[in-house]
Amino acid sequence: MGVLLYCPETEISNRKGKIMKLYSAWYCPFAQRTWITLEHKRIKFEYTEIDPYDKTPFWMNVSRNYGQVPVIEVLDGNEQARRVVDSFRTMEFIDELYSDNKTRIYPIEAKKKAETKYWMDFVSTDIVPYFYRYLKAHKAGEYRNQSQARMINGVNTFTKAMSAEGPFFMGEQFGAIDIALIPFAYRMNLLLAHYRDFQLFDNLQDQTRFRTWYQAAISEPAFINTCVKQTDFEARLIDFYLPYSIGGGQDDVTDI
Numbered sequence: 001m002g003v004l005l006y007c008p009e010t011e012i013s014n015r016k017g018k019i020m021k022l023y024s025a026w027y028c029p030f031a032q033r034t035w036i037t038l039e040h041k042r043i044k045f046e047y048t049e050i051d052p053y054d055k056t057p058f059w060m061n062v063s064r065n066y067g068q069v070p071v072i073e074v075l076d077g078n079e080q081a082r083r084v085v086d087s088f089r090t091m092e093f094i095d096e097l098y099s100d101n102k103t104r105i106y107p108i109e110a111k112k113k114a115e116t117k118y119w120m121d122f123v124s125t126d127i128v129p130y131f132y133r134y135l136k137a138h139k140a141g142e143y144r145n146q147s148q149a150r151m152i153n154g155v156n157t158f159t160k161a162m163s164a165e166g167p168f169f170m171g172e173q174f175g176a177i178d179i180a181l182i183p184f185a186y187r188m189n190l191l192l193a194h195y196r197d198f199q200l201f202d203n204l205q206d207q208t209r210f211r212t213w214y215q216a217a218i219s220e221p222a223f224i225n226t227c228v229k230q231t232d233f234e235a236r237l238i239d240f241y242l243p244y245s246i247g248g249g250q251d252d253v254t255d256i
Helices: 029-040 056-062 087-098 110-126 128-136 142-160 174-196 207-218 221-226 233-240
Strands: 001-003 019-024 045-049 071-075 081-085
Touching: 001 174, 019 029, 019 233, 029 174, 029 221, 071 087, 081 221, 087 110, 087 174, 110 128, 110 142, 110 174, 128 142, 128 174, 142 174, 174 207, 174 233, 207 221
Parallel strands: 019 045
Antiparallel strands: 001 045, 019 071, 071 081
């Protein structure tokens, strides 16, 4: 069942009768990127919770045989559906479709946009896979130690590249790079402390800068609306990731 989500006071109306739908899973940090983008841009949309592991004909059709969340579906006045898959592609699609400068998450200028995409890709290749490898490494040893070290190195490199002015990666404005990492940084801080007795901030070279960024990002209403407002969110998240902590869970999240 879809749930219509929007804030009437700040809503950006869907143009020309378009209906925006988000297919998501409450626990998924990849889908949370897209959800945060919709909330940040204050777009009226319909949220549909779905089990992406249940590969029904309906779901495979909606996801264009991708079989994963997020999926954005836009219906025009003729009920012709346009569907976009993948977190980064949906983020950019939404930002271009609703290009109000006050809520843009990608820079307009080409060089800055390319730099933004570089750091988003860096999150996907140098931080996220090693977080999952560390979480899934249930036995102590070289593999776990290497995964931890690569994850820390990735976060340190990311932090060094942050704007000195802050608080966000590119400066004062919350943007696509912040959205790319914060769902995972939140889980790193929560899950690794619980399952690996690992304190993320204590192991970084520039704890102050990363903590400033982290606190600013998790304080954004768009982030809060997509997770913290859910009942018992942290406890449910810990329970959901239990299989990962003992070596199970989804395998492709460790791929680079």
